[in-house]
Every structure is written in C-alpha cells, then in structure tokens.
Amino acid sequence: MSLQLRRTAVSRENVRVKPETGKVGGLARPALRPLINCNVAAKPVTRLAVKAKTTITTTETVKTIKKTAVTEKTTNTVQACSVVKNTKVISKPSFAVKAVDAKRTLVEPSRLLKKVEPKAVKVVVPKALPLESQSSQLHDIEDIDKDDALSPLLAPPYANDIYAYLRELERKYPVRPAYLSGQSINGSMRALLLNWLVEVHDEFKMIQESLHLTVGILDRFLQDYRKIDRTKLQLVGATCLFIAGKYEELFGPDVCDLVYTTQGACTKEEIFEMECKILSTLDFNLGKPLPLHFLRRYTKAAKAEAVHHNMAKYLVELGLLDYSLCHHPPSLLAAAALYLSLWIFSGEKTLTEKLWTDTLSFYSTYSFSSISHLVKNLAALVVKAETSKYKAVRSKFSASKYLKVSLNEALSSSHLKKLAMW
Numbered sequence: 001m002s003l004q005l006r007r008t009a010v011s012r013e014n015v016r017v018k019p020e021t022g023k024v025g026g027l028a029r030p031a032l033r034p035l036i037n038c039n040v041a042a043k044p045v046t047r048l049a050v051k052a053k054t055t056i057t058t059t060e061t062v063k064t065i066k067k068t069a070v071t072e073k074t075t076n077t078v079q080a081c082s083v084v085k086n087t088k089v090i091s092k093p094s095f096a097v098k099a100v101d102a103k104r105t106l107v108e109p110s111r112l113l114k115k116v117e118p119k120a121v122k123v124v125v126p127k128a129l130p131l132e133s134q135s136s137q138l139h140d141i142e143d144i145d146k147d148d149a150l151s152p153l154l155a156p157p158y159a160n161d162i163y164a165y166l167r168e169l170e171r172k173y174p175v176r177p178a179y180l181s182g183q184s185i186n187g188s189m190r191a192l193l194l195n196w197l198v199e200v201h202d203e204f205k206m207i208q209e210s211l212h213l214t215v216g217i218l219d220r221f222l223q224d225y226r227k228i229d230r231t232k233l234q235l236v237g238a239t240c241l242f243i244a245g246k247y248e249e250l251f252g253p254d255v256c257d258l259v260y261t262t263q264g265a266c267t268k269e270e271i272f273e274m275e276c277k278i279l280s281t282l283d284f285n286l287g288k289p290l291p292l293h294f295l296r297r298y299t300k301a302a303k304a305e306a307v308h309h310n311m312a313k314y315l316v317e318l319g320l321l322d323y324s325l326c327h328h329p330p331s332l333l334a335a336a337a338l339y340l341s342l343w344i345f346s347g348e349k350t351l352t353e354k355l356w357t358d359t360l361s362f363y364s365t366y367s368f369s370s371i372s373h374l375v376k377n378l379a380a381l382v383v384k385a386e387t388s389k390y391k392a393v394r395s396k397f398s399a400s401k402y403l404k405v406s407l408n409e410a411l412s413s414s415h416l417k418k419l420a421m422w
Contacts, residue, residue, distance in 0.1 A: 142301075163297060169289055179222065184229060191321050192390070193218075200261050211317070217282065224282075235270055238261070242271060255268050289331070292334070295316060298360065299338060301362075312338045315378050322381055335364045338360075386412075
C-alpha cells in the first residue's frame with residue numbers, strides 16, 4: 001500500500017514540473033519525458049477512414065486528367081482538320097509526266113543523259129628493245145625458256161633482262177690488259193698464286209663460284225692498289241679466297257684454317273687487316289658477274305651434254321690462270337670456251353660457223369667472228385697444259401665428278417694441236 005501511494009505522489013510531482021529545454025548541437029529543443037508516465041489521452045486512429053478518403057481523392061484526380069486530355073485531343077483534331085482543309089494535296093509526279101511547281105520543273109531522267117560519242121584511241125608503239133633484252137619469240141630462233149614457265153626460280157620472263165644487266169656490270173668493272181706493268185708482281189707470280197689457290201679451293205671443297213670470284217677480286221684489287229710487294233702476294237690471295245667464301249659459301253673456310261694452309265706466311269691479324277684494305281679499295285662492290293654464270297646460259301641454248309659443259313668449265317679455268325687473257329669479259333670467255341668444247345667433240349678439222357647457231361648468237365650476243373680469236377688462244381692453253389708446271393687445274397678436272405675431261409683423248413688430237421699453232 002505504501003509503495004502504491006509513493007508512486008502516485010511521484011507521478012503528481014512530475015505533472016507539476018515544467019518542461020525544460022535542452023541544447024543539442026547548439027539548438028534548443030524540449031526536454032524528453034518518459035512515455036510510461038504520460039497521462040495525455042491519444043486519439044484513436046481510424047485507418048479505414050483515411051484509406052477511403054485517399055481513394056476518393058485519387059478517383060477525382062483521374063477524372064480531372066481524363067477530362068483535360070479529351071479536351072486537348074478535341075482541340076488538336078479540330079486544328080489538324082483546319083490545316084488539312086486549307087492545304088492542297090498534290091499527287092507524286094511520275095518520271096514519265098512533267099510536274100510543274102511554283103519554283104522548278106521535274107524533267108525526265110532520260111533527257112538528262114548526254115549522248116557520248118566514241119573517241120579515237122591512239123595506239124602507242126613501243127620502241128625497239130636492245131638485242132639482249134628482246135624476247136626470243138620475235139626472232140627466228142628457239143625459245144630456250146619455254147619449258148620453264150612454271151619455275152619461279154628460273155624466272156623465264158625476266159631471264160633476258162637479267163643477263164643484259166649482268167653484261168652492263170661486266171662493262172662497269174673491267175680488268176685492264178697488262179695491268180701489272182710497272183709493279184713488282186708479274187704474270188708468272190700471278191699464275192703461281194692462282195695455282196695454289198685452286199689447290200686450297202679444292203681441298204676446302206668450296207663451290208665453283210668461290211674460285212671465280214676469288215680471281216675477279218684479285219685482279220681488280222691488284223690493278224687499283226699498286227703498292228703490293230711480292231712478299232705479301234700470298235697474303236692477298238688467301239684474303240681474296242676468305243672474302244669469296246663469305247660471299248658465296250654457306251659456311252666459308254675459317255681464318256685459322258687459311259693461316260694453317262699458308263704455313264706461317266701470314267697471321268690472322270694480317271688477314272683481317274688485308275680484308276679491310278681490299279674491300280675499301282673495291283668499294284665493297286663484289287657483284288661482278290662470273291664466267292660460270294654465262295656458261296650455264298650458253299650451255300642451255302646449245303642443248304649441250306654434261307661432257308661439253310665440264311669441258312667448257314675446264315677451258316674457262318685454264319683461261320683464268322693465264323695473265324694474257326684476264327682482261328677479256330667473262331661473257332666472252334664463256335662463249336669461246338663453249339664453242340671450243342663443242343668443236344673438240346664434233347670431229348671437225350677446222351673452225352666452222354655452223355656450230356655457232358643463231359640461237360647461241362642471240363643469247364650470247366656474240367657472233368662467230370668475235371670469238372674465233374679467243375678460241376684459238378684457249379686451244380693453245382689446252383695443248384700447253386700437259387707440260388705446264390701449273391698442274392692444279394688439270395689435276396682437278398681429272399676427277400670422276402668432272403667426267404675426267406682433262407684426260408680425254410680428244411685433247412691430244414692433231415687437229416687441236418694444229419689449231420693451237422695458228
């Protein structure tokens with residue numbers, strides 16, 4: 001009982017206390033009171049009445065929106081009808097009928113086209129090409145490239161142009177006759193050096209192009225750089241072979257192997273130094289054509305056999321060692337060697353023009369009269385090869401892979417010896 005009286009007194013005291021204001025964040029707000037002792041009677045909330053009132057308001061709003069929309073639609077329809085009434089409807093004109101407008105006139109497209117009259121076309125006749133670049137079909141000769149039309153490596157449409165360019169190169173980089181005059185080196189020393197190079201070349205089993213390029217580099221260097229002493233001649237020859245191996249071979253001879261073949265005549269550092277000197281003298285121009293390039297083309301034109309081709313290669317290398325023939329162009333040397341090879345196996349007693357056909361004359365660009373003098377010189381070299389002290393070339397072509405052409409009985413015939421004594 002006392003506890004209930006005490007609670008009643010506390011509640012009455014709380015009602016008499018005036019509400020104080022508290023500050024939160026600098027703003028005044030009424031003090032909080034406990035809700036359990038609040039005697040304020042709360043009015044009952046009727047949710048159904050509120051819901052009904054809200055529904056009525058929504059229905060009235062929808063009716064107002066619909067009425068406004070109908071009014072606007074009627075107004076727009078009336079305005080659109082008035083516009084259509086005041087507008088003239090024009091049908092789309094067809095291309096067959098002219099439609100006249102206030103600003104322009106549509107014309108039939110067929111009348112816009114102009115009649116184009118054919119003009120005369122001028123036919124330009126090309127100028128005549130040089131002999132070495134003309135097609136063989138324009139002459140009464142055989143086309144040796146007709147069977148190679150499907151070969152991309154032989155390039156038959158450009159073969160004649162390629163060989164015409166090679167002839168320009170051999171005229172651009174000539175070797176002067178008697179270029180060793182006035183130097184300490186003579187033709188005999190050159191022949192001795194080349195005889196040694198043929199042996200080294202064969203020992204390293206290098207390709208034929210490497211030997212021909214070695215001789216070409218040697219002659220061009222000696223005629224331009226006239227300060228080589230005879231004691232350095234072997235060094236120059238070994239370096240020329242070293243450069244040719246780099247240019248033609250897949251795996252050229254090692255410089256240490258070349259030093260070994262010289263038997264201490266030069267060192268590795270000297271070969272490197274001479275290599276720089278040779279390349280700078282030649283201005284790095286090593287692309288001069290070789291006699292072997294032309295010989296293959298001429299053999300194809302002559303339809304020669306393997307024995308003719310190997311004999312011609314033997315004659316060409318004999319001509320490379322001879323100092324008196326080094327100034328002849330490679331194409332001319334190859335043509336003379338092939339003719340002499342054909343003549344040796346033909347059984348003819350004297351030189352005859354019938355072996356040098358029109359086809360050979362066309363593809364070589366040399367007539368029979370232009371090669372006859374060189375043919376006799378090569379015949380003399382063949383006869384002297386049996387007794388010469390430079391036997392490297394003869395020994396090389398006595399191998400079976402060259403069909404032993406240097407030992408052939410036809411080279412000892414009386415007709416050949418008579419031709420060599422002209």
